Amino acid sequence: MAGSGHEVRKKWDPWNDPQEKPHVQLLSVSKRFGDFTAVDNIALDIYKGEFFSLLGPSGCGKTTLLRMLAGFEQPSQGQILLEGSDMAGVPPYRRPVNMMFQSYALFPHMSVESNIAFGLKQDKAPKGEIAQRVEEVLDLVQLSSFAKRKPHQLSGGQRQRVALARALVKKPKMLLLDEPLGALDKKLREQTQFELMNIQEQLGITFVIVTHDQEEAMTVSTRIAVMDHGRIVQVATPTEIYEYPNSRYVAGFIGDVNIIEGRVSEVGESHLNIVSEQSGCGIRARHAVDAPVGATVWIALRPEKLVISVDAPADTTTNCMAGEVWDIGYLGNLSIYHIKLDSGIMVTTAQTNRTRDVERPITWEDRVYLTWTPDAGIVLGQ
Template sequence: MSQQARSLQDQVARTEKGEASDLLKPLIQIEGVTKTFGDFVAVNNVSLTIYQGELFSLLGGSGCGKTTLLRMLAGFETPTSGRILIDGQDMTRVPPYERPVNMMFQSYALFPHMTVEQNVAFGLKQDGMPRDQVRQRVAEMLDLVELGHLGRRKPHELSGGQRQRVALARALAKRPKVLLLDEPLGALDKKLRERTQLELVNIQENLGITFVVVTHDQEEAMTMSTRVAIMNQGRILQVDTPHAMYEYPNTRFVAEFFGSVNIFEGPLLEDEPGHVVIGCPDLSVPIYVGHGISSREGATVYAAVRPEKIALSKEPPADGTYNTSTGVVEDIVYLGGESTYLVRLDSGRLVRADLQNQTRSSEPELTWHDRVHVSWEHSNVVVVTS
């Protein structure tokens, strides 16, 4: 992430709290939007504000409503209720051809009967731009995506990665206020996808155009976005920066969807402003959490611990009153930079811990059937109530 993106994140956070003097102007305002298809509620009372210059991701599994929401921004679907404003103007019922937004389609939707140049020029010609300006802009866009030499090819003569670039150039050619991207990297192989992620971010920052990206890939959302909205069953569960989403998920669903996590379920034993204690039948001792939560004693809550924040050792931890348990190493998954250990606790519960591989030794310090102590710092636990 660039420093520019980071400062934008801070500015967005200040604007949302209303404490900044340099308040950002909302570019997209989605106000209580619902979309139903027959009995099926695709998008359920969603409200969302996206600011100028953001690379905003809508993340969720299939059928969560993220694509429907994007299509409502493009104008292909009309909300059943609610309003959509773009740059302050009500766009709820404005047809797609009159909106200041462009879309990059998941299938790319390149016109097969036109050359690359004609595809990129298509939108400009619709606006009645003079011919020499069109030619200049097309050349500029093709240079931007490094396809200047392939302008006269037809789409079927290009590779998947090249087609993706043409689709991007075509969608950017009209300099839209917002670019909507529907799974922009979904059809690329892993290596190409990782490189293209960074290129997309570079282009976005250089042009200063707001991107709204629909994706089901949490890594992609984490790599690219200034902010992410996680959707499930037509609702938005959480809107946050990738960092906050990962470290401070607000629900069990978000914690599990955005990265992997160990969830311990149990009643709230102690509820103080500075800390809480959770009894967990899966562990031998209770869980101590270094922050307060808004719940009542006795309620069932969930303590979430990320695998990389769990320590494994053959020696018992210094303080054994909280946040620890014992078990046996059942499986080790070698991933190169790190290894994933699956530890079967004495209660029968499986816990996942990710450890860095700091040496090149093929004989790890811990191995199968080793009896280990599982523990974590109390500041590394997040408690969610639902």
């Protein structure tokens, strides 16, 4: 099911359709707490049915932005529109939005079904409708057989699904999730990510998730907004963010990366030639920024794009860094190598362990060569 969902996601990009109207619009939104600016002049469009991630380190403003969408905080300036309606002054309980917190905040004395039904009872929904909707969401999150249990009788992953069911039972137009998987162990977190994706695709509800976990954002999102000091520095699909970051900050925040400094020596129609003392070789790159000869640029090289070998290639003058194996990490499916280049800087490369036996294993203190194709390096101007 997850696989078929991915196929749909690849072809679905309303943000590239000028005829599509955003589900949520943030227009020059700022939030200040005294002298501190938590959110700084953000403009953002989120489309109906997106699984949208706000990604960034602690203190970057992502949770404040989520709380403004929920109505728990009011913008100091700017507007938040939901389906074209200004949310200014609309309290959280009157918004067609629900929020799921990291702590889950389940009532310990209530059963699973009572926890889920609580909001509907507060709204004085008819008993028959409450029973039907609770049954539907219990089935959706695969907890029908746990309906009578109390929260302390559930695992962490099950409690997380109860909290999700409680948020979904009121059929919100948008669900806000604040670090929802932070309390789960790594394996359960990865499993739950795909469950969340499947549920979101089934319901077609707009999900907005706050996370500092880059892998989580890359897994679940249709698009990611990377934040830094209250500002959004790039909004793009996971593939675009990873393969075409717009700055060293984004390149460094998403995945592992080697950043090599250099200077443009030649500008061609489809390539740049770069000289770099750090790399110890000339660099040829296809993904060029608008940089004149003499400009300082940075080349971002993902570890998996580098090919490591103990044998020198035919051409060692271009896109070929040489150094010594300084450290090795064996991760089962991958081996990670830290290489100390002749210039003294350390770079990382990753090699897939395709076979159990390697004829000539690369080991500590080996002299090795790292090569890459011209389109593997991302040239950054900032």
